[in-house]
Structure formats: C-alpha cells, structure tokens
Amino acid sequence: MTHTVDFSTVSTAGLESSPVAAALAGLRANEARYFKNKYDHVFTVEPAADAAATVDWVRRILSEERGIVIASRPLEATAFQVENIRMAYVFYENGLSINVMYTIDESGKRAVGFKLSDGMEIPEELPSFKFARQKSKLAGTIRGSYFVIKNEY
Numbered sequence: 001m002t003h004t005v006d007f008s009t010v011s012t013a014g015l016e017s018s019p020v021a022a023a024l025a026g027l028r029a030n031e032a033r034y035f036k037n038k039y040d041h042v043f044t045v046e047p048a049a050d051a052a053a054t055v056d057w058v059r060r061i062l063s064e065e066r067g068i069v070i071a072s073r074p075l076e077a078t079a080f081q082v083e084n085i086r087m088a089y090v091f092y093e094n095g096l097s098i099n100v101m102y103t104i105d106e107s108g109k110r111a112v113g114f115k116l117s118d119g120m121e122i123p124e125e126l127p128s129f130k131f132a133r134q135k136s137k138l139a140g141t142i143r144g145s146y147f148v149i150k151n152e153y
Contacts, residue, residue: 002044004044005028005029005044006029010022011025013025014047014075015091017093018075018093018095019094020119023095023117023118023140026136026140027115027118027142030139030142041080041082045078045089047076051076051077051078054079055090057088058077061112065147066147069125070123070125072094072096074090074093075091075093076090076091077091084103085104087102088100088102096116097115097116098114099113112146114146116131116142116144118140118141118142122143126145
C-alpha cells in the first residue's frame with residue numbers, strides 16, 4: 001500500500017525492521033521535505049515488493065555501471081517524475097537510501113546517489129566511495145556520495 005511521507009511528524013512505518021529505523025525515517029522525511037519545497041511534489045513510498053520495477057531498475061543501474069550488488073533487503077521504494085527528471089528511491093533495511101536522478105533530456109544530468117542513515121556503517125559494497133556529511137533536523141547527520149551514470153537506462 002502506498003503512503004505519503006510526512007515530514008512534519010516523522011514515522012518509522014514501513015521501516016520498523018531496520019536497526020536504524022528512526023534515522024532512516026528521518027532521512028526519508030528529509031527527502032520528502034526537499035521535493036515538497038523545491039517541486040511541490042508529494043513524496044509517496046510503497047513496500048519494495050510492490051515496487052519491483054523500480055527496485056529492479058535501480059539494481060540494474062548499480063550492477064551495469066559499477067558492478068555493485070546491495071546485500072541489504074529493500075524495504076520501500078518510489079519512482080516519480082518532476083519537471084524533466086525521472087527519480088527513483090530505494091530505502092534499505094541497513095539504513096541505506098539510494099536514489100537515481102535521470103534527466104530525460106539526452107544532455108541532462110544522470111547520477112546515482114547514496115545516503116547513509118545516522119548510526120550505520122558504510123556498507124561493504126561501497127568501500128571506494130567518499131561520503132560528505134550534511135546536517136539535517138529530520139535525519140541528524142546524513143553522509144552522502146554519488147556517481148555519474150554513463151549509459152542509457
């Protein structure tokens with residue numbers, strides 16, 4: 001079942017099995033606030049099992065671009081378009097959030113972003129990435145990194 005992410009009252013609904021559920025919920029709420037403020041888009045998520053096409057698309061990009069296979073179980077996902085940008089998010093049980101920003105225009109920006117919830121270690125699948133820190137009232141300290149997508153998806 002799809003549900004709207006409320007960034008006023010942060011909820012761990014759908015993320016309860018994560019050892020960093022509160023921080024992951026804050027990270028999810030932080031993303032919801034960003035899209036509401038920047039694009040007036042209401043951020044909704046659904047269980048990963050119901051969003052298999054989105055999870056598979058993100059998995060394919062990670063695998064084909066960098067040979068990355070995330071071991072953690074995906075809990076929730078979403079896909080939407082704002083302006084000319086196709087977005088996809090997958091929130092994982094270990095506290096990892098992966099997003100794909102895929103500009104539809106051929107010359108546009110395309111990238112995969114990784115965000116680590118406060119309190120989680122860097123996943124062993126991502127050892128070569130350097131993570132920058134960002135403070136968030138909703139999520140505490142977020143550590144983020146990214147890579148540019150080179151192929152067409």
